[in-house]
Amino acid sequence: MHTIQPEWQIMRDRLRLGWRGYAAAGVYAALVILVMLAARYQWSIGSVELANPYYLHNLTLIGINVILVASLNLVNGYLGEFAIGHAGFLAVGAYASSVVTLLFHQSFWVALPVGALAGAVVGYLIALPAFKTFGDYLAIVTLGFNMIIVNIIQNLEVIGGPRGWGGQPKMTSFWLVAVVAGLSLIILRNLVYSNYGRVWLAIRENEIAAEMMGVDVMRYKMIAFVIAAFFAGLAGALWAHYQQYIHPSSFTYLRTTDLLVMLYLGGMASLSGSVLGVTIMTVLLESLRGVLSQFNLAEWRMVISPLVLIVIMLTRPQGLMGNREFAFVPRREEVPRREPARG
DSSP states (O other), X not given: OEEOOOHHHHHHHHHOOHHHHHHHHHHHHHHHHHHHHHHHHTOEETTEETTOHHHHHHHHHHHHHHHHHHHHHIIIIISOOOOOOHHHHHHHHHHHHHIIIIISOOOHHHHHHHHHHHHHXXXXXXXXXXXXXXXXXXXXXXXXXXXXXXXXXXXXXXXXXXXXXXXXXXXXXXXXXXXXXXXXXXXXXXXXXXXXXXXXXXXXXXXXXXHHTTOOHHHHHHHHHHHHHHHHHHHHHHHHHHHSEXXXXXXXXXXXXXXXXXXXXXXXTOHHHHHHHHHHHHHHHHHHHHHHHTXXXXXXXXXXXXXXXXXXXXXXXXXXXXXXXXXXXXXOOOOOOOOOEEO
């Protein structure tokens, strides 16, 4: 009797984290719990308060930006396209979730998936015409859609218009962002090491060859784009209910530029690089705020961001972790089918 390993078991083997991955997830969970306990019991080392609200605020923003940059990496890194309208999906998620909580008076737990799904739907509608182009043209198209989204928001008085919109309940916390960011990274990691991820890499390396091998290039591009928009919408919902105020100016191409700097600093096609780039840029800019404010030059810290991008492009265009991962996120080769068992 001959038996062949079922397809679902093959996919399960491909998507396993491995002992290092599970160990890293355990360490991540332990760090989150320690921060929560520090906040609860006001732990400190000497004069340094471990649960200082300022630290928790920045850790929360790092978590939200990790979701954004990792999802953008799906399109710009693994798929090899150049889209610069990610802030538009952030806006869609933020405003859609705010509509649910402020206008329809529904729970935040309803608004959170609505914001993510709204980002995915808008991403699908934008991907239809956007992927009829490629390269620099795709960047221009996505930038144009970002500007359209922002201008639509500015002209809708029901959601605040150019004045912005406030009053969202503060439902987002550090622990929630930590959990969502961790789950998002696991999901994205499994995606990029699945059959979908292999197809995206094939399209990135040679789109014509992939199409000749029977790959529906348009379909797989749209899948990556919609998934990235989904996570951007999710981040937008978290951000709106953390800041409790949203304004159209927060979602212009300048926001996408900040995400691109973090992405290219950390490295393309690297989830580890996404986390590293976000953390380094956030710590760098916040440190410069304190240093430069002593000379009344705090606003000049924003000059550092484009300078970092220029230096990266000239010295290390692949970024710090380009096409590489930390040891606890190993690349997995294709898992072969087992030989038929005889019995």
